[in-house]
Amino acid sequence: MDPALAADSGQSSRPERSAASPSGELTAREARPILIVDDDRSILETMSDLLHGEGYQVMTAADGQEALEAISRAPVSFVLLDMRMPRMDGWQFAKTARERGHRVPIIVMTAANDARRWAKEINADAYIAKPFDVETLLSLVKRFSERGRAN
Amino acid sequence: MSALELIQLASNIVFVALAAITIVAALRRPTRGNIDVALLFGSLGIVVLETRVQTALADVSPLWTISVSLLVMALPYFLLRLVNDFGHVAPRVRRAAEIGLLLSAVAIVLGGTPSPAPITLGLVAYFVVFATYAGVAFIPIARRTHGVTRRRMVAISFGSLVLGSALLVVAMPILIPDTAALSAALVQVLALVAALAWFVGFATPVALRRLWQEPELRAFLVRAAGLARLPDDSDVIEALQQGAGMTAGVTAAIGLWDQSHQVMRWVRDGEAIERGPGEFFAWPAFESGRTIFSADLSRERPQVAAAARDSRVEAAIAAPIKIESRRIGALVLYSERAPMFADDDIALAQLLAEQCAVVLESRRLAVEAAAARANELTARLKEDFMSAAAHDLKTPLTTLVAQAQTLERRMRSGKPADRAGVERIAREAKRLQHLVEEMLEASRIEQGALQLQRELVDVREIAAEVVARHPEAGRIRVEASGPASGLYDRLRLERLVENLVENAVKYSPPDAPIDVRLLRDGTELLLSVSDRGIGIARTDQERIFQRFERGGNVDDRSYPGTGLGLYICRGIAEGHGGRIWVESEIGTGSTFHVALPATEGAMN
Numbered sequence: 001m002d003p004a005l006a007a008d009s010g011q012s013s014r015p016e017r018s019a020a021s022p023s024g025e026l027t028a029r030e031a032r033p034i035l036i037v038d039d040d041r042s043i044l045e046t047m048s049d050l051l052h053g054e055g056y057q058v059m060t061a062a063d064g065q066e067a068l069e070a071i072s073r074a075p076v077s078f079v080l081l082d083m084r085m086p087r088m089d090g091w092q093f094a095k096t097a098r099e100r101g102h103r104v105p106i107i108v109m110t111a112a113n114d115a116r117r118w119a120k121e122i123n124a125d126a127y128i129a130k131p132f133d134v135e136t137l138l139s140l141v142k143r144f145s146e147r148g149r150a151n
Numbered sequence: 152m153s154a155l156e157l158i159q160l161a162s163n164i165v166f167v168a169l170a171a172i173t174i175v176a177a178l179r180r181p182t183r184g185n186i187d188v189a190l191l192f193g194s195l196g197i198v199v200l201e202t203r204v205q206t207a208l209a210d211v212s213p214l215w216t217i218s219v220s221l222l223v224m225a226l227p228y229f230l231l232r233l234v235n236d237f238g239h240v241a242p243r244v245r246r247a248a249e250i251g252l253l254l255s256a257v258a259i260v261l262g263g264t265p266s267p268a269p270i271t272l273g274l275v276a277y278f279v280v281f282a283t284y285a286g287v288a289f290i291p292i293a294r295r296t297h298g299v300t301r302r303r304m305v306a307i308s309f310g311s312l313v314l315g316s317a318l319l320v321v322a323m324p325i326l327i328p329d330t331a332a333l334s335a336a337l338v339q340v341l342a343l344v345a346a347l348a349w350f351v352g353f354a355t356p357v358a359l360r361r362l363w364q365e366p367e368l369r370a371f372l373v374r375a376a377g378l379a380r381l382p383d384d385s386d387v388i389e390a391l392q393q394g395a396g397m398t399a400g401v402t403a404a405i406g407l408w409d410q411s412h413q414v415m416r417w418v419r420d421g422e423a424i425e426r427g428p429g430e431f432f433a434w435p436a437f438e439s440g441r442t443i444f445s446a447d448l449s450r451e452r453p454q455v456a457a458a459a460r461d462s463r464v465e466a467a468i469a470a471p472i473k474i475e476s477r478r479i480g481a482l483v484l485y486s487e488r489a490p491m492f493a494d495d496d497i498a499l500a501q502l503l504a505e506q507c508a509v510v511l512e513s514r515r516l517a518v519e520a521a522a523a524r525a526n527e528l529t530a531r532l533k534e535d536f537m538s539a540a541a542h543d544l545k546t547p548l549t550t551l552v553a554q555a556q557t558l559e560r561r562m563r564s565g566k567p568a569d570r571a572g573v574e575r576i577a578r579e580a581k582r583l584q585h586l587v588e589e590m591l592e593a594s595r596i597e598q599g600a601l602q603l604q605r606e607l608v609d610v611r612e613i614a615a616e617v618v619a620r621h622p623e624a625g626r627i628r629v630e631a632s633g634p635a636s637g638l639y640d641r642l643r644l645e646r647l648v649e650n651l652v653e654n655a656v657k658y659s660p661p662d663a664p665i666d667v668r669l670l671r672d673g674t675e676l677l678l679s680v681s682d683r684g685i686g687i688a689r690t691d692q693e694r695i696f697q698r699f700e701r702g703g704n705v706d707d708r709s710y711p712g713t714g715l716g717l718y719i720c721r722g723i724a725e726g727h728g729g730r731i732w733v734e735s736e737i738g739t740g741s742t743f744h745v746a747l748p749a750t751e752g753a754m755n
Contacts, residue, residue: 043553
């Protein structure tokens with residue numbers, strides 16, 4: 001059992017009709033971008049490069065404030081959200097986003113031991129603990145992008 | 152019966168009652184104070200009774216009249232004796248009173264009755280002078296004292312002054328004709344007022360004492376509830392002493408028993424005093440657990456006689472302070488004058504001692520609880536540190552793992568490794584190394600194992616290099632005046648400057664300028680880093696230099712950190728024989744100062 005991957009079980013295991021290829025090539029044109037929020041520049045760059053390489057559209061934000069601005073400019077597929085950030089942290093971002101009526105799925109990603117608890121606190125859809133395996137991240141991302149398109 | 156006669160009868164009854172009460176009290180407890188009170192009121196009672204007998208029997212012998220007059224003239228003398236019991240009468244004044252009494256007696260016996268006017272005037276003058284002296288002498292005493300004692304002194308002063316005026320009224324018919332009846336009535340009333348005031352002052356009824364003590368006692372009890380929270384033990388003791396003293400209207404002292412050294416510890420006028428078993432008045436009370444009283448310390452307690460004389464203490468009550476059977480210390484109420492105490496003061500002392508015990512015990516429990524909380528806090532800080540450290544280590548690890556795996560994937564699918572990815576791996580590996588070093592450094596400092604590699608370095612250069620390397624170098628200004636070379640550990644000073652600059656950047660708004668200043672001041676090299684950031688509360692300014700500690704206004708979510716940076720800075724500064732401190736105000740910014748001793752190498 002992989003502790004890094006959780007939540008979201010049972011739900012949305014419905015297979016996608018236009019089944020995506022593992023590399024996700026067909027997603028790029030139509031799909032909304034994935035928003036990655038993290039105050040660590042290296043993590044942001046690494047994840048952004050990785051997901052780009054897999055054919056996803058990616059947007060980045062360095063804190064909750066920037067993330068809010070991003071989701072209010074254009075709809076995103078889902079948010080990969082770091083919790084501890086300066087200016088506006090993950091909790092505040094999630095709270096404000098929900099208050100403003102954004103129903104965007106959120107995946108919490110944190111290096112803290114409390115990943116599961118924090119994800120619950122902000123009513124997130126999934127969580128992933130740092131440092132993560134690229135495979136784990138990719139399967140999570142894939143699942144959420146398919147879900148996004150299904151909706 | 153006329154109104155005048157009624158007044159006379161009433162006042163006569165009161166006088167006789169007062170005489171009876173005070174005489175009985177003196178017989179039951181023949182202390183000097185009680186005897187003097189009985190002398191004054193007894194003679195007043197006899198004078199009144201004799202006068203009544205005189206008026207009843209139309210014809211009285213001159214001897215009878217003379218004896219009454221003598222007793223009347225003795226009143227100022229008895230009054231003065233009492234004044235001396237309570238306050239202090241100069242020996243000269245006492246002698247003058249004795250001589251005056253003798254002269255009056257001679258004048259009365261030789262002058263016959265009724266005395267010729269000049270003699271009567273002389274007698275009145277003598278009486279008025281001493282009664283007024285007694286009244287005036289009590290005013291400064293009343294001012295000095297407080298609570299019950301002050302009220303007693305005021306009553307005595309008032310009574311004596313009223314008596315003086317009563318005597319002036321006696322002389323009235325001599326000076327103004329046809330006022331004999333008026334004068335007689337007025338004298339009765341004034342004498343009654345004076346006697347009641349004295350009675351209240353000299354032999355305060357228990358109910359009245361209680362009534363006067365109650366507000367002070369209530370105030371003491373109310374205050375006592377909050378005393379256990381005072382920051383300092385000696386503050387608690389001082390407040391208890393003051394409160395107990397106010398309530399009893401005398402001076403109070405509290406001794407705390409030191410079990411391990413077998414001494415009682417007192418504080419007098421801010422000075423700590425230790426006394427071994429048997430070396431202090433309260434010892435028997437402490438030892439037996441019972442309240443003790445002495446009206447004449449210098450005679451009754453030879454072992455403390457000298458100390459009592461030195462501190463001019465005549466009477467004292469000591470009550471043990473104990474919780475159940477555990478003895479904590481003793482409460483002593485003492486007075487320069489014996490008659491300040493009454494029987495119910497012993498019960499009061501017990502009550503006060505019990506209150507002290509409650510306060511001191513809750514104080515002890517509060518201190519114990521605080522210590523337990525502090526332990527808990529340390530444990531929690533360590534735990535916080537562990538999770539913060541893990542978090543800090545995992546952040547670069549996240550990039551390392553993800554980036555390495557990404558490269559692996561690219562290579563598997565035949566793409567070349569991207570340059571940016573490789574650079575990120577190198578950068579994060581470096582960062583990880585730095586973090587691990589920082590943790591090791593903190594642990595070395597904690598164990599006192601920091602070994603400096605001193606070499607001749609220019610601190611200006613170090614500061615400039617550190618700033619130039621910083622990604623936000625644009626907003627950091629470096630200013631140096633004078634030479635700044637010396638024998639220091641280059642890497643440690645780099646780390647010191649780095650940490651301070653890093654903090655300044657971290658805790659201030661983007662683009663707010665940061666100033667690094669270097670100054671040679673006498674034998675010291677001063678380095679300061681100023682920011683315009685969130686600032687540090689005064690209460691946190693010492694604490695932040697401790698391991699794992701961070702400012703109270705630092706939200707861990709917004710400003711992640713281990714709480715090691717400043718601890719390391721302090722370790723490095725002190726390792727060089729220097730100091731580090733901070734000047735800061737919440738919301739305005741902080742300036743961290745480092746003073747390093749200038750070394751031989753700095754002379755160039």
